[in-house]
Amino acid sequence: MINRTTKMAAGALALIFVVTLAPTALPAHAAPPAGAAAAIDELLERRAEAVRIRDKDAFMATIDPASERFVERQGRLFDAMRSVDFASYSLVTKWERFGDLVRPSDKARYPGAEDVAIPLTEERYRIAGFDPEEAAEDLFYTFVKRDGEWSVAEDTDLDDLALFSARHLWDRGALEPRRSDHFLQWQHPCSGENCLTLGAEFLPLAESGLKRVDEYWHGPWTRRVIVLVPSSQGELRRMLQTSIDLDNFVAFAYSTIDLAHGIDFTGHRIILNPNAFEVQTRERVLTILTHELAHIATRDSSGVFIPTWIEEGFAEVTAYDRDPSALAFFDARVEAGEFDGRLPKDFEFTTGDGTEIYMSYQEAQSAISYFIERWGLDRFETFYVRLGRVGISPGTSSYHVDSALRETIGVSLANFASAWARASARD
Ligand SMILES: [Zn+2]
Numbered sequence: 001m002i003n004r005t006t007k008m009a010a011g012a013l014a015l016i017f018v019v020t021l022a023p024t025a026l027p028a029h030a031a032p033p034a035g036a037a038a039a040i041d042e043l044l045e046r047r048a049e050a051v052r053i054r055d056k057d058a059f060m061a062t063i064d065p066a067s068e069r070f071v072e073r074q075g076r077l078f079d080a081m082r083s084v085d086f087a088s089y090s091l092v093t094k095w096e097r098f099g100d101l102v103r104p105s106d107k108a109r110y111p112g113a114e115d116v117a118i119p120l121t122e123e124r125y126r127i128a129g130f131d132p133e134e135a136a137e138d139l140f141y142t143f144v145k146r147d148g149e150w151s152v153a154e155d156t157d158l159d160d161l162a163l164f165s166a167r168h169l170w171d172r173g174a175l176e177p178r179r180s181d182h183f184l185q186w187q188h189p190c191s192g193e194n195c196l197t198l199g200a201e202f203l204p205l206a207e208s209g210l211k212r213v214d215e216y217w218h219g220p221w222t223r224r225v226i227v228l229v230p231s232s233q234g235e236l237r238r239m240l241q242t243s244i245d246l247d248n249f250v251a252f253a254y255s256t257i258d259l260a261h262g263i264d265f266t267g268h269r270i271i272l273n274p275n276a277f278e279v280q281t282r283e284r285v286l287t288i289l290t291h292e293l294a295h296i297a298t299r300d301s302s303g304v305f306i307p308t309w310i311e312e313g314f315a316e317v318t319a320y321d322r323d324p325s326a327l328a329f330f331d332a333r334v335e336a337g338e339f340d341g342r343l344p345k346d347f348e349f350t351t352g353d354g355t356e357i358y359m360s361y362q363e364a365q366s367a368i369s370y371f372i373e374r375w376g377l378d379r380f381e382t383f384y385v386r387l388g389r390v391g392i393s394p395g396t397s398s399y400h401v402d403s404a405l406r407e408t409i410g411v412s413l414a415n416f417a418s419a420w421a422r423a424s425a426r427d
Contacts, residue, residue: 180207
């Protein structure tokens with residue numbers, strides 16, 4: 001049974017979320033139709049230019065008029081994009097990633113078309129004043145050729161393969177911006193009773209969270225963050241492209257992956273879960289925002305081999321400002337003999353019931369608290385940066401964590417884990 005206290009605690013979890021790359025083991029790797037690549041790139045350049053100069057006619061002229069529902073949706077999309085201040089915007093095909101993904105069943109949807117192609121299209125953009133680097137999202141536009149001209153006819157044809165085109169907040173309608181020194185908050189205009197209303201104290205709390213993060217993280221980061229407030233959990237799920245039980249989480253730190261130069265995390269956002277966020281005290285809102293900001297602050301130093309217990313542990317330590325009472329649930333489980341003495345695995349932060357997920361967060365927080373108590377905050381940052389620097393290379397995450405621990409504090413992963421477990425049992 002999950003008691004109310006536990007459930008509230010579990011509901012307060014905040015998860016880091018990096019867009020996963022589409023699977024690479026897809027059957028099709030067909031080459032683009034003859035002459036298509038250059039013509040489609042020219043079409044995409046016209047479309048991106050139309051976004052940049054806010055020319056709706058030019059934008060709509062890139063769409064296949066035969067796709068009536070798509071035409072309608074794209075008209076609304078363009079209107080909503082007017083509220084977005086793009087510093088840059090471009091669209092480029094990446095045939096080299098998957099080739100042409102079009103199947104006979106896709107072609108059959110466009111009778112009369114001379115040709116149909118679905119390469120991966122990369123959308124790259126920067127929000128003015130907030131993105132120092134381009135956010136990079138995957139789109140799966142269906143391109144059709146009629147009378148010798150290519151146009152965009154759909155962006156959902158590969159949904160059945162779980163190849164979803166990215167969805168932004170502006171895909172679901174206009175945005176209402178609110179600003180503070182370091183934050184931009186976007187949500188849809190609120191009509192009716194079902195939307196999350198954030199009070200005037202929300203952005204000042206975000207600013208306080210930023211100050212707290214400054215005490216815990218000294219590496220370089222943008223310190224300019226966009227907070228997205230979807231209108232519904234459905235909208236949130238579609239933006240995150242996830243099947244996890246969202247009821248267990250109240251907010252997400254979201255980043256895109258840019259593959260242009262190795263693997264870079266870009267386009268950092270905080271996304272709130274409108275269902276879980278509404279009943280929160282001021283102190284909880286501060287904690288949640290600080291937690292997410294700690295994730296975003298560390299993104300530029302993060303890497304593919306940093307396990308979740310390190311990410312979530314550091315975010316929780318920062319969020320609770322090392323308040324020992326924030327580990328009350330963990331302490332009670334230890335006391336009751338319900339602590340297995342091992343570091344939580346990545347999947348234990350997203351699967352299982354809310355109480356068990358919460359215990360993983362508590363274990364992570366305890367382990368990072370232990371690190372910082374014993375070796376200091378500066379040494380933790382050195383360790384994190386050292387581990388984050390490892391690019392694509394052989395070896396498991398544990399192997400790289402072990403090497404980074406030995407180098408920075410002179411202790412193996414196994415010895416760190418057992419020393420932490422012993423210290424936890426003693427306290
Ligand atoms: Zn988190």
